[in-house]
Structure formats: C-alpha cells, structure tokens
C-alpha cells in the first residue's frame with residue numbers, strides 16, 4: 001500500500017512537472033510568434049528562432065541577440081557556399097567574378113554583424129541609445145552589402161540555375177538580416 005501510494009505520488013509529480021514545462025514552452029513560442037509578427041518575413045523569423053525558444057524564454061534582448069547570431073551563421077555559411085560555387089565546373093568567368101564580389105561583400109556583412117553582436121552584449125552596461133543606434137547602423141550596412149551581391153548577379157545575366165541557387169541563398173540572408181533589424185528597431189523603441 002505504502003509502495004503503491006509513493007508510486008502514485010511520483011507519477012503525479014512527474015505529470016505536473018510535464019504540464020508546467022509544456023506551458024512554459026507554449027509561452028516562449030508564443031512570445032517568439034508575437035515578436036516576429038512585426039517583422040517583414042514573420043514565418044522565416046519564427047522558423048529561425050523557435051529552436052532557441054528555451055534559451056530566449058520571453059526576453060526581448062535575448063530574442064534580438066539570437067536573431068543576430070542566426071543571421072551571422074547564415075551569412076557565414078552563404079559566403080562559404082559562394083566561395084565553393086565559384087570554383088565549380090561550368091561556371092562562366094563573369095559569374096565567377098560576380099561570386100567573388102559577393103564573397104567580398106558578404107565578408108563585410110559578416111564583420112558588421114559581428115560588431116553588432118559585440119555591441120549588443122554591451123547594451124546593458126553602456127549608454128543604451130548610443131549603443132543601439134550603432135547596432136542599427138551596422139545591421140543596415142550589412143543589409144546594403146547583401147543587396148549589392150544580388151544586384152551584381154542581375155546585371156551579368158547569369159545562367160538560370162546559378163541565378164536561382166545564388167538568389168535563394170542571398171535572399172535568405174537578406175531576409176534574416178531585415179528581420180533582425182526590425183527586432184532591433186523594436187527593442188530601441190520599447191526601451192524607456
């Protein structure tokens with residue numbers, strides 16, 4: 001009887017613990033969904049951030065930093081992809097040149113995003129207005145660099161398959177960057 005009731009208690013407690021964590025997860029994902037609704041690409045925003053829901057919880061600062069980290073990772077992998085693509089067979093010289101330009105502007109973009117992430121970590125301890133304004137500047141510059149890359153490809157009339165491949169990758173980075181900027185702007189206006 002004793003054993004049975006302690007077993008029962010154990011089940012009861014694990015069950016209530018489960019319910020609690022399910023509720024917390026729901027609150028966290030809802031927070032991401034709501035925050036993403038004000039970005040230009042809300043579905044991409046949500047999809048890119050929901051896997052970090054447990055660490056973001058309902059913290060706007062963490063949400064914004066995570067969005068920047070995700071964007072940086074995407075810019076880095078896109079740059080590596082372009083660099084590999086420029087060395088693959090069947091790519092025309094004009095396309096190689098455009099890809100190299102892209103790798104260059106993407107590396108600027110990566111630097112700008114890194115700086116933004118560095119500034120974000122100082123947000124709590126330094127002048128908020130000045131620091132967030134720096135972050136806005138860097139992220140806007142990153143976005144401009146990324147559009148330089150897509151423009152370059154449009155100008156040279158690249159082969160369709162390459163155009164599609166490159167656009168898909170760059171558009172993804174640019175959309176993530178644009179979303180991050182929207183979240184930063186929201187953070188800037190919600191403060192004080």
Ligand SMILES: *[C@@H]1O[C@H](CO)[C@@H](O)[C@H](O)[C@H]1NC(C)=O
Nearest residue numbers: 055061062063065066069117
């Ligand atoms: C973002 O990346 C930096 C550097 O890798 C890391 O220190 C920081 O914890 C990350 N921030 C979040 C919110 O994941």
